[in-house]
Amino acid sequence: MKKQPFLFVANWKMEKSFQESALFIRAHSQELNALVTQHTEIVICPSFVALSLFMQHCKSALFSWGAQDCSTYFAGPYTGQVDALSLKELGCRYTIIGHSERRTAYSETNEQIAHKAMQLAHTGIIPIVCIGETLQEFQSGKTTSVLASQLLPLLETITRKETATELVIAYEPLWAIGSGTVPNASHLKNALSSIKTLLDAYCITYKLIYGGSVNEQTITRICTTELVQGVLIGSASLDFKKLKNIVSLHQSTYNKEQ
Ligand code: 13P
Secondary structure, eight states: OOOOOEEEEEEOTTOSOHHHHHHHHHHHHHHHHHHOBTTEEEEEEOOGGGHHHHHHHOTTOSSEEEESOOOSSSSSSOTTOOOHHHHHHTTOSEEEEOOHHHHHHSOOOHHHHHHHHHHHHHHTOEEEEEEOOOHHHHHTTOHHHHHHHHHHHHHHHHHHTTOOOEEEEEEOOGGGTTTSOOOOHHHHHHHHHHHHHHHHHTTOEEEEEEESSOSTTTHHHHHTSTTOOEEEESGGGSSHHHHHHHHHHHHHHHHHHO
16 A cells, blocks of 8 residues: 655744745745655645735645634634635645644634534545643543544534545644653554544544654654654744754655665
């Protein structure tokens, strides 16, 4: 079976302004292109407003871009919301939904996240759905049940509506985000394997990625862990040099394995 490209998703959160995003594109889009290979896919997720820059200046790019959220609704009187169709029109191939920062700060529910996934699927955007347990849940051995409770409403909704979609599931334990700590290989493998079992039961086409303190020091350990097909990178993706090193470290590991 052909190995799928390893997926690098840069989540810029609200760290770069419109102008800073424009500068990044101007300075680094050629180099980003050069990092893309048949084994490496790169997706940049800037703020909503910066997406138009990518649409304008990166039309023939080999890398992709995506948003960090979308509305649960198709259209209508929803002040401040951004619809999936507009994201598609802005060239988004992927969109992150259900990030723990949104679940926590905006009380997003699993049901709302399932509706967001449906909106994206209808417009042909691949949802990157974030799930993960808190430190307390991790310490009390609840990882598997928390992941199932976050994933099941999504899988039920998607299969009930018979919407054909590919999903990217990002396992992001909350205790690993911004902490410099990553799960050990056996925890990561067990968590991904529990997610895989659920997705397989619902016959979904998917990719499993990991997020939380991915950087130049942790990438090799993470990308060599069984079942990891990509990474979601926060702070280390803001600096092009760091992002490039992370991608290159993965590529040299990949080449050694061949
Ligand atoms: P860090 O890579 O900064 O830990 O952030 C992870 C994250 O939240 C990506 O979505």
